Amino acid sequence: MVCWDPRIEEMPQEELERMQYKLLKSLVYRLYSFSPFYHDRMKEQKVHPDDIRELSDVTKLPFMFKRDLRDGYPDKIFTASQEELVRYHVSSGTTGKPTVVGYTQNDIDLWTTSLARALTSCGLGRGDVIQVSYGYGLFTGGLGLHYGAERIGATVLPTSVGNTERQIELMQDLGSTAIACTPSYLLHMGEVAEKMGISIKKETKLRTGILGAEPWTEGMRNRIQDWLGIKAYDIFGTSELSGPMFTECAEQKGIHIWSDIALTEIIDPRTEEPVAPGEKGELTVTILRKEALPMIRYRIGDITSMDDSPCPCGRTHPRIQRITGRVDDMLIIRGINVFPSQVEYALMGIPEVGQHFQIVVERKGALDDMLVRVELNRESFSDKITDIMAIRQKIEHRLRNSLNVMAEVELVETGSLPRFEGKSKKVIDKRSL
Amino acid sequence: MDTQKFIIRQISIFSENRPGRLAAIAHALGEENINILAFSIAEANGFGVVRALVDKPEKAHDKLQSLGFNIAFTDVIAVQMKDQPGGLYVVAKILGDAGINIEYSYAYSGKEGAVLILRVDQVEDAIKKIRNSGAVLLERSVFH
Numbered sequence: 380m381v382c383w384d385p386r387i388e389e390m391p392q393e394e395l396e397r398m399q400y401k402l403l404k405s406l407v408y409r410l411y412s413f414s415p416f417y418h419d420r421m422k423e424q425k426v427h428p429d430d431i432r433e434l435s436d437v438t439k440l441p442f443m444f445k446r447d448l449r450d451g452y453p454d455k456i457f458t459a460s461q462e463e464l465v466r467y468h469v470s471s472g473t474t475g476k477p478t479v480v481g482y483t484q485n486d487i488d489l490w491t492t493s494l495a496r497a498l499t500s501c502g503l504g505r506g507d508v509i510q511v512s513y514g515y516g517l518f519t520g521g522l523g524l525h526y527g528a529e530r531i532g533a534t535v536l537p538t539s540v541g542n543t544e545r546q547i548e549l550m551q552d553l554g555s556t557a558i559a560c561t562p563s564y565l566l567h568m569g570e571v572a573e574k575m576g577i578s579i580k581k582e583t584k585l586r587t588g589i590l591g592a593e594p595w596t597e598g599m600r601n602r603i604q605d606w607l608g609i610k611a612y613d614i615f616g617t618s619e620l621s622g623p624m625f626t627e628c629a630e631q632k633g634i635h636i637w638s639d640i641a642l643t644e645i646i647d648p649r650t651e652e653p654v655a656p657g658e659k660g661e662l663t664v665t666i667l668r669k670e671a672l673p674m675i676r677y678r679i680g681d682i683t684s685m686d687d688s689p690c691p692c693g694r695t696h697p698r699i700q701r702i703t704g705r706v707d708d709m710l711i712i713r714g715i716n717v718f719p720s721q722v723e724y725a726l727m728g729i730p731e732v733g734q735h736f737q738i739v740v741e742r743k744g745a746l747d748d749m750l751v752r753v754e755l756n757r758e759s760f761s762d763k764i765t766d767i768m769a770i771r772q773k774i775e776h777r778l779r780n781s782l783n784v785m786a787e788v789e790l791v792e793t794g795s796l797p798r799f800e801g802k803s804k805k806v807i808d809k810r811s812l
Numbered sequence: 813m814d815t816q817k818f819i820i821r822q823i824s825i826f827s828e829n830r831p832g833r834l835a836a837i838a839h840a841l842g843e844e845n846i847n848i849l850a851f852s853i854a855e856a857n858g859f860g861v862v863r864a865l866v867d868k869p870e871k872a873h874d875k876l877q878s879l880g881f882n883i884a885f886t887d888v889i890a891v892q893m894k895d896q897p898g899g900l901y902v903v904a905k906i907l908g909d910a911g912i913n914i915e916y917s918y919a920y921s922g923k924e925g926a927v928l929i930l931r932v933d934q935v936e937d938a939i940k941k942i943r944n945s946g947a948v949l950l951e952r953s954v955f956h
Contacts, residue, residue, distance in 0.1 A: 755826060760882040762824030762863060762931070763915060764856050789858045791828050794880040 380693045383499040383531065384492075387639055388694045392687065395638040395695065400434040402667035403642060407431050407440065409458075410673055416447075416456040417675070437642060437665065438653065442676045448478040448619060457481050459671040469517040470618045480519075480618050481671040487526070489668060490621040493640055494527025500628035500635065500692065501587060501612045503557055505532035508584075510550055512560035512568075513592065515539040519622025520592055524559040533557075540564065543571045550583050557587035559614070562595040562603060566734050567798050569607055580608030589614050589626060594702055594720050598727020600631075602734060613701060619674055620666055625699075630691050633698030641666050643699065644676070645685050648706050659684045661706055662699060680706040682718070710740060710806065712747045715784045719805050722751060725781040731759035731770045735796040742810045749786040751778060754793050815939040818949045819887045821869040821956070822929070825862040826882035829855060837862060840879055846872050849955055850920035850929055865890075865920070865929065867956050887935050890955070892948035893919075893926040903928055903947060910941035922950070 382388045390398075408428045410417035421427065424441040431439065447456065454461070464481045482490070503509065509528040513520025521539055528535045536553055538546045540560070547568060549555070558565065565588055572579050579585055588603065591614035603611045615634045616623035620641070625634045636643050645660040646653055654660035662681045666674045682704040687697035704718030711717070719738055726732055733754035741748045753774060761767060771788050778786045797804075827833040834853070841848060850865040866872045869885065876883045891907075893899040900919075907914065907930070915931040927950060932938040942949055 755882055757877075757882050760824075760826045760884050762822070762861055762884060762886040764854050764861060767826070767859065767861070768856055790826075791859075792826060792880065793882050795828065 381499060381502075381504070382694070383496040387637070388496060388500075388696065390639075390695055392638075392695050392697075396434050398639055399642050399667060402639070403434065403437060403665065404428070404431055406665075406667060406673060406675070410675070414456070414458050414673070416451065417673075434642075437644065437676065440665075440676050442651070442663070442678050443674055444678050445478065445619070445680070448480075448672075449476045452476060453479040454481060457671050458673060459483050464671055466522075467517075468519045468522075468618050468622065478619065480621070482621070483670040485668075485670050486621065486672075489640060490523060490624060491526045491530050493621075493624040493637055494523060494626075495530040496637060497614070497624070497626035497635070498527055498531050498533070498589070500694065501557075501589065501610075501626055502629050503528075503531060503533055503587060507533040507556045507587075508536055508554055509533045509589075510536040510538055510546070510555040510558045510560075512538050512540060512546060512558055512564060513623075519616070519618045520559070523616070523622035523624075524589065528559075543568055544575060547572045547575060547577060547579075547583075550579075550585060551577065554584045556584050557589065558585060558609075559589040561592045562588075562590040562599055562611070563593060563734075563798065565590060565603060565607070565611075566599075569603075570794075580606070585609050588612065591615060591623060591626075594704065594708075594723075596720060596724045596727055597701065598724055599734065602727065615699065615702070617679055619672075619677060619679075620664055621669070627698075628690065628692040628694060632690065633686050633700050635690070635694050635696045635698050636664075638696050640668065643685060643697065645683070648678075654684075657684055657686065659703065662702075678706075682706060682709075708806070710738070710749075710808065712740065712749050712782075712784045712786075715782070717749070717782050717784060721782055722778065722786075723805075725777050726751075726753060726774070729774055729777060731756055732774065732790075733793060735798070736805060737796050738806045740806070740808045740810055747810065749784065750789055751786050752789045752791050752796060754796055755790045757793055815936045817951050817953070818889055818939045818943075819935060820865060820890055820929075820950075820952050822886045822888045822931070823864050823866060823869055823872050823876070824884050824886045825864075825876060827860050827862050829858050829860050833860075834862065836879070837876065837881070840875050841866065841872055844868070844871055844875050846875075850918065850927070852916075852918035852929075854916065863916075863918070865955050869956055886931060888929050888931050889935060889939060889942070890920070890950040891928045891930060891942060892922075892924075892950060893928050895921075895926045899926060900928065906942060906945045906947050907938075910938070910945060912938045912941060922954075 420441040466482045470478045515521030588611040612627045614626045642665040644663040648661040681702045737752040739750040774788045847867045917930045920927040
């Protein structure tokens with residue numbers, strides 16, 4: 380195994396936890412002393428830094444939410460002055476008012492170090508050409524990956540998003556060995572390449588994908604890997620924590636969260652208590668050494684579970700499992716919780732349909748009505764209506780089994796569902812509740 | 813018996829059941845100067861399948877595929893009917909007696925009388941049986 384920083388990455392878990400405790404303690408003291416926002420929050424919660432006597436005392440601390448950043452727009456809760464900042468990023472604001480994140484030089488270095496370790500764990504390094512097809516600019520994806528890739532000595536091809544045909548030409552001409560983008564953009568790229576008569580699998584050097592910034596599934600991973608001939612790694616992070624920060628290692632069995640950087644908890648979103656080890660819940664992250672915008676017990680809203688068993692790769696840091704949904708993406712259909720990722724997972728096991736889908740929820744009378752629109756695969760098209768009806772029934776049956784709720788399926792023409800170059804919008808909820 | 817010359821290439825197109833889809837198909841074929849000789853639409857809840865015999869099936873296939881349509885070739889046969897009362901009965905009886913199951917069919921008013929286009933499960937077997945029964949099958953060259 381090649382590590383970016385073996386001393387930290389192979390450190391025994393007890394030592395890591397001691398380190399986390401010390402970092403947490405000093406972070407809380409610093410914020411209590413210097414951040415009016417956090418000072419008030421702790422007062423409200425009736426907790427004092429002296430109450431933090433061991434690592435598990437983190438649960439005494441107040442949570443932070445996205446709305447804290449929105450309410451603090453643009454920089455009211457920053458703990459560094461503008462002169463100390465070297466960069467801003469601004470979130471897209473798809474779920475509300477935009478949020479601003481400021482970075483000191485140390486914040487940027489920490490982020491870059493985190494990604495340098497992560498990219499190294501995927502087997503990337505000097506000699507690789509990493510095509511960064513995340514958006515550059517206010518979004519953290521492009522610049523984050525850019526600096527991380529440069530740090531490990533790889534050559535960066537900063538294509539950003541869009542102009543897909545040109546991206547494919549450059550991928551061929553400059554021999555990109557890795558690409559960082561959203562999984563749906565990579566699928567789109569694969570489709571465009573095929574239309575151009577280019578097989579990414581056979582006619583490019585691409586062998587690694589660093590994919591994230593939107594939910595995706597194991598089924599989608601298998602499809603991408605088989606179709607494009609690459610290994611696809613999940614990446615995790617959000618702008619409030621800095622940006623994309625953590626990836627899977629070569630084992631592809633969960634995302635290592637560097638314990639010296641982040642303290643993670645999995646809680647039940649309703650009771651706000653920790654879930655039992657290994658169970659699913661809402662991911663809550665404390666970044667232990669951020670200067671400009673510290674985040675304590677930040678409720679990201681992602682649903683996942685934690686695995687702290689030893690990883691075959693040798694790294695001792697715990698792994699979060701694939702994000703299976705968002706607390707706020709969760710649809711309640713006739714009283715049953717449904718995550719769009721479940722629909723995706725069910726569909727990926729059905730060879731007759733494509734990768735793209737759309738969920739339309741309506742209220743008919745008193746009942747919720749869920750329609751899943753799916754593209755029929757070219758190869759599965761039959762001139763016989765009965766064959767197509769059978770495919771539709773099979774999908775409806777599969778969805779019913781995995782969601783525990785009835786969903787009607789509409790088969791649509793290949794390529795007719797909207798493609799997104801950023802985060803996919805797969806749910807149309809027409810209910811006015 | 814050379815059955816191949818009686819096998820006609822129908823193009824089958826998957827289409828969502830919404831306004832303008834047939835127009836899109838017809839416009840594309842017109843643009844490529846492809847003539848539609850016979851044609852039917854089968855519809856189910858939410859989608860349909862457009863089936864057509866055209867003079868240039870390969871060209872039609874490539875054009876529609878490039879536009880993103882789900883399209884496939886299907887082997888069909890064409891039986892000559894008498895354009896008079898009872899004409900369909902004669903043909904249908906021959907098929908029934910020969911034990912040929914029809915998946916679907918549609919009629920076509922040909923230059924030399926009415927024609928029944930048939931999609932059957934065992935196409936080569938069907939050709940032999942229909943020919944043996946004395947009915948007239950149109951050759952592919954009539955269409956393309």
